[in-house]
Amino acid sequence: MQMDRYPSRLGDGEAQISQRKDPVVYGNTEEGPLKKEELDFYEENGYLLFDSLFTDEEVKAMQESLNETMRKEELRESNHVIKEPGSNEIRSVFEIHKEDSFFQSLSKYKRIVEIAEQLLKSQVYVMQSRINFKPGFKGKEFYWHSDFETWHVEDGMPNMRAVSCSIVLTDNYEFNGPLMLIPGSQKWYVSCPGKTQKDNFKTSLKKQESGVPDNESMTELVEEADGEIDRATGPAGSVLFFDCNTMHGSAGNISPYSRSNIFFVFNSVENQLVQPFGGQNPRPEFLANRKEIEAIEPIGNPFRKLQNS
Amino acid sequence: MQMDRYPSRLGDGEAQISQRKDPVVYGNTEEGPLKKEELDFYEENGYLLFDSLFTDEEVKAMQESLNETMRKEELRESNHVIKEPGSNEIRSVFEIHKEDSFFQSLSKYKRIVEIAEQLLKSQVYVMQSRINFKPGFKGKEFYWHSDFETWHVEDGMPNMRAVSCSIVLTDNYEFNGPLMLIPGSQKWYVSCPGKTQKDNFKTSLKKQESGVPDNESMTELVEEADGEIDRATGPAGSVLFFDCNTMHGSAGNISPYSRSNIFFVFNSVENQLVQPFGGQNPRPEFLANRKEIEAIEPIGNPFRKLQNS
Numbered sequence: 001m002q003m004d005r006y007p008s009r010l011g012d013g014e015a016q017i018s019q020r021k022d023p024v025v026y027g028n029t030e031e032g033p034l035k036k037e038e039l040d041f042y043e044e045n046g047y048l049l050f051d052s053l054f055t056d057e058e059v060k061a062m063q064e065s066l067n068e069t070m071r072k073e074e075l076r077e078s079n080h081v082i083k084e085p086g087s088n089e090i091r092s093v094f095e096i097h098k099e100d101s102f103f104q105s106l107s108k109y110k111r112i113v114e115i116a117e118q119l120l121k122s123q124v125y126v127m128q129s130r131i132n133f134k135p136g137f138k139g140k141e142f143y144w145h146s147d148f149e150t151w152h153v154e155d156g157m158p159n160m161r162a163v164s165c166s167i168v169l170t171d172n173y174e175f176n177g178p179l180m181l182i183p184g185s186q187k188w189y190v191s192c193p194g195k196t197q198k199d200n201f202k203t204s205l206k207k208q209e210s211g212v213p214d215n216e217s218m219t220e221l222v223e224e225a226d227g228e229i230d231r232a233t234g235p236a237g238s239v240l241f242f243d244c245n246t247m248h249g250s251a252g253n254i255s256p257y258s259r260s261n262i263f264f265v266f267n268s269v270e271n272q273l274v275q276p277f278g279g280q281n282p283r284p285e286f287l288a289n290r291k292e293i294e295a296i297e298p299i300g301n302p303f304r305k306l307q308n309s
Numbered sequence: 310m311q312m313d314r315y316p317s318r319l320g321d322g323e324a325q326i327s328q329r330k331d332p333v334v335y336g337n338t339e340e341g342p343l344k345k346e347e348l349d350f351y352e353e354n355g356y357l358l359f360d361s362l363f364t365d366e367e368v369k370a371m372q373e374s375l376n377e378t379m380r381k382e383e384l385r386e387s388n389h390v391i392k393e394p395g396s397n398e399i400r401s402v403f404e405i406h407k408e409d410s411f412f413q414s415l416s417k418y419k420r421i422v423e424i425a426e427q428l429l430k431s432q433v434y435v436m437q438s439r440i441n442f443k444p445g446f447k448g449k450e451f452y453w454h455s456d457f458e459t460w461h462v463e464d465g466m467p468n469m470r471a472v473s474c475s476i477v478l479t480d481n482y483e484f485n486g487p488l489m490l491i492p493g494s495q496k497w498y499v500s501c502p503g504k505t506q507k508d509n510f511k512t513s514l515k516k517q518e519s520g521v522p523d524n525e526s527m528t529e530l531v532e533e534a535d536g537e538i539d540r541a542t543g544p545a546g547s548v549l550f551f552d553c554n555t556m557h558g559s560a561g562n563i564s565p566y567s568r569s570n571i572f573f574v575f576n577s578v579e580n581q582l583v584q585p586f587g588g589q590n591p592r593p594e595f596l597a598n599r600k601e602i603e604a605i606e607p608i609g610n611p612f613r614k615l616q617n618s
Contacts, residue, residue, distance in 0.1 A: 136524075137527070141450075180564075181320055219565040227566075229564055251562070252450050252560050252561050254450060254489075254558055255531070255538055256524070256528040290393075
C-alpha cells in the first residue's frame with residue numbers, strides 16, 4: 001500500500017489546506033515547444049491558454065466530429081454518456097479516444113502531446129477523454145473542484161503529474177458560463193470534508209457531493225490570488241492546458257450560446273494509477289484508464305485522416 | 310376595463326414578439342441632469358450605468374444600513390423577506406422605502422429621482438423597493454425576464470413608463486454573477502407562453518415559472534443585439550438605471566464574493582396601476598404599491614440624516 005501524500009475525505013469533518021508536494025512544471029525549454037515565459041506562466045498560475053492553436057477549418061472539422069458523436073450517442077443509455085440534471089440533453093461523452101476514430105488520432109497529435117510531455121517531462125498516456133457540451137439557456141453550474149482530489153481519492157493517482165487539455169469548439173464569452181480558474185491554486189492542496197459516497201461517480205458527474213472544497217479554503221485560495229478569478233474566454237479553437245490540481249468551476253449558462261469542447265487528460269507514464277486512496281473500488285475504466293496505458297507515440301496531422309474518411 | 314396593449318400568458322402556448330408601443334425616453338435634455346449622449350444611449354440600449362454616482366463614504370453608509378436591515382430581518386419570517394431557494398439566507402427584503410428610514414430619504418434623493426423624472430417626463434413614485442443580497446458560493450441564477458411583463462400581467466401596470474434604479478453596494482465582477490442585460494431588448498415585447506399560476510408571486514421571487522420567455526424569442530433578442538449580452542460590472546457605488554422592459558437576468562454566483570444592491574422602481578404618476586391584465590387579484594402591496602402613490606418631492610442629501618441618527 002502506497003503512502004497517501006494527499007489525504008482527503010477522511011470523514012472527520014475537517015478541511016485543510018496544505019502545500020503541494022510535487023513540481024508544477026517538470027520539464028524545461030529544451031524538452032518541448034513551450035517558451036520560458038509560457039512555462040513560467042503555467043508554473044505561477046496553473047494554466048495556459050492558447051488563443052488559436054487550431055485553424056478555422058480544423059475547428060470546423062472537430063465540431064462536425066463532435067456533432068456526429070453526439071447524434072450517435074443521443075439515443076443510447078450508456079454509462080459513459082452523461083445527461084444534464086433534469087433533462088435528456090447530453091452533457092459529456094467519455095472515452096472518445098478509443099477505437100480507430102478521429103478523436104484517437106487527435107489525442108496523439110504532436111501539437112498538443114508535446115506540450116503535455118514537456119510540462120510533465122515524460123511520455124504520457126490518455127487517462128480520461130471526453131467531449132463536453134453545455135447547452136444554452138439551461139446549462140448548469142459546475143462547482144469548484146480540483147480534479148486531482150477526485151483522481152487521487154477515487155482513482156488512485158499518486159502524484160500531481162498530469163495535465164488537462166481542453167480544445168474549445170465554441171466561442172467562449174464572459175456571459176455563456178466560461179470555465180473559471182483560480183490562478184495559483186495549483187500550489188495548494190485542499191483536502192475536503194466528508195466521506196466518499198458509494199458509487200459516487202454515478203451522481204458526481206452531474207452534481208458533485210463528495211470532494212467539494214469548503215468555503216473557508218476557497219476564500220483563502222482566492223485571496224492568495226489577490227481576489228482574481230480568471231475566465232477561459234476566447235474564440236473557437238482556443239486550447240487550455242491546466243494542471244490537475246488547479247481549482248476550477250463554472251457558473252450556469254443562461255445565454256442562447258451553447259459551449260462545447262474536447263477534453264483529454266494526459267497523465268505521466270511515471271504516475272500510473274494505484275489502488276484508490278479513499279479505500280473504495282476503482283471507478284470504471286471509462287473514467288480513469290488503468291488497462292490501456294501505453295505511452296502515446298505522437299503523430300502528425302490528424303485532420304488528413306478525417307478528409308480521407 | 311382598460312384595453313390590454315401588451316397581452317401575455319394567454320394560455321394558448323404561443324410566444325410572440327411585438328414592437329413596443331410606448332416611448333423609451335419621454336423627456337429631453339431640458340428636463341433633467343442627463344446629457345444628450347446619455348439619453349441616446351438609454352434610448353438605444355435600454356439602460357445606463359454610472360460608474361460612481363456615490364462616494365466611497367456614501368457607499369459605506371449605505372452598506373451599513375443594508376447590513377443593519379438584514380440583521381433585523383434575518384430572524385423574521387415575513388412575506389416581504391425572501392430567502393434563497395434551499396437555504397435560510399436572505400435574498401431580498403422588500404418595502405424598504407417606507408416608515409421614517411434612511412432608505413426612504415434615499416428613495417427621494419434628487420440625484421437619482423431627477424434622472425427618473427427626466428426619463429419619464431413626469432413626477433414619479435416608488436412602486437417597489439428592495440434590497441437584494443446574492444450570497445457568495447451559492448447565489449442562484451435568475452433567469453431572463455422583463456419586469457414589465459410581470460408588472461403588467463400581475464400588477465396592472467398599463468404602459469411602459471417606469472424605470473428601475475439599482476445602487477450597487479459591492480464590487481461587481483465578471484465572475485460573481487453580475488446582472489446581464491440584452492441591449493435593445495426594451496424595444497420588443499415578448500409575450501410569454503403558459504398561464505399565471507395562482508399566487509405565483511409566492512414562488513416566482515425565488516424561481517420564476519410564469520412569465521418566462523421562450524428560447525426562440527430570447528435568441529431573436531440576442532441576435533438583434535448582434536450577439537452581445539452586456540454585464541453591469543463596476544465598483545461599489547455604481548448605479549444602473551434600466552427600462553422596465555429591458556430583458557435581464559443573472560447566472561449563479563460560485564465566487565466567494567457576495568453581491569448586494571438597493572433597488573427602487575420609479576413609476577410615472579401618469580402610469581398608475583389598474584386591475585391586473587392577467588385577470589387575477591393584484592399582488593400584495595409590498596410588491597406593487599397601489600395605495601402609497603404620492604409623487605415624490607425630491608430632497609437633498611439623505612446621508613446627513615444618517616449622520617445625525
